[in-house]
Amino acid sequence: TATSTRNEPDSNATNNADTDVTTVQTGTDLSITKTGSAVPVAQADAFFYTITARNNGPYPLGATDVLTMTDNIPSGLRVSSLPTGSGWTCVSSLGASFPQDGPFTLTCTKTAALAVSANSTTITVPVVALSLGTITNQAAITSTLRDDNTTNDTVTQSTTVNQAADVAITKSVSQAGSIGLNQTYTWTLIPTLVSGTTGTVTVTDTIPAGAAL
Secondary structure (H helix, E strand, O other), rough: OEEEEOOOOOOOHHOEEEEOOOOOOOEEEEEEEEEEOOOOOOOOOEEEEEEEEOOOOOOOOOOOEEEEEEEEEEOOOEEEOOEEEOOEEEEOOOOOOOOOOOEEEEEEEOOEOOOOEEEEEEEEEEEEEOOOOEEEEEEEEOOOEEEEEEEHHHEEEEEEEEEOOOOEEEEEOOOOOOOOOOOOOOEEEEEEEEEEEOOOOOOOOOOOOOOOO
16 A cells, blocks of 8 residues: 655545555466377277376465366377276267267366375376377366466377288198198198288298198
């Protein structure tokens, strides 16, 4: 409060003082990490992401403070079911029916205290790789407590997805029935690449006792 006075009489003393109120809020530093259960993965492989929020301080989150995690699921990634985590409630921008193919956004919230230098309970996101190449996935954390350092509130996880292959083989003999001693016959081996477009197929055939090439 500031007050102004002078020696001469003041005909209006009601405007001689002014008060300004400044609200000081508590702030802290949240951060987030995201890891994949397997790197690299093959196309159509199932794996999962683990997301963890951390309070770096200097102030704790109270019991009524809310953590909010958003996960931007990109194209080429399928979420098999709703993410899980103790105390977390998760929803999808595409609704409640799973599986869901990206792009879409997952949002998870948790109301709970979080001490300084403590990690939150983790969130597990079950996914399937649909596209070849590199899948880049970004997640972010916010809370009802002001964050004084927003540079570590987002994390980007890149996952390499390699070509998957399914091979098969058939084997046939040139002569049906019994084969006489020292009689020549042939086996035919036909390898097949059921799925996948490139790569080297190796065939191994163990010759049994009593047969010679």
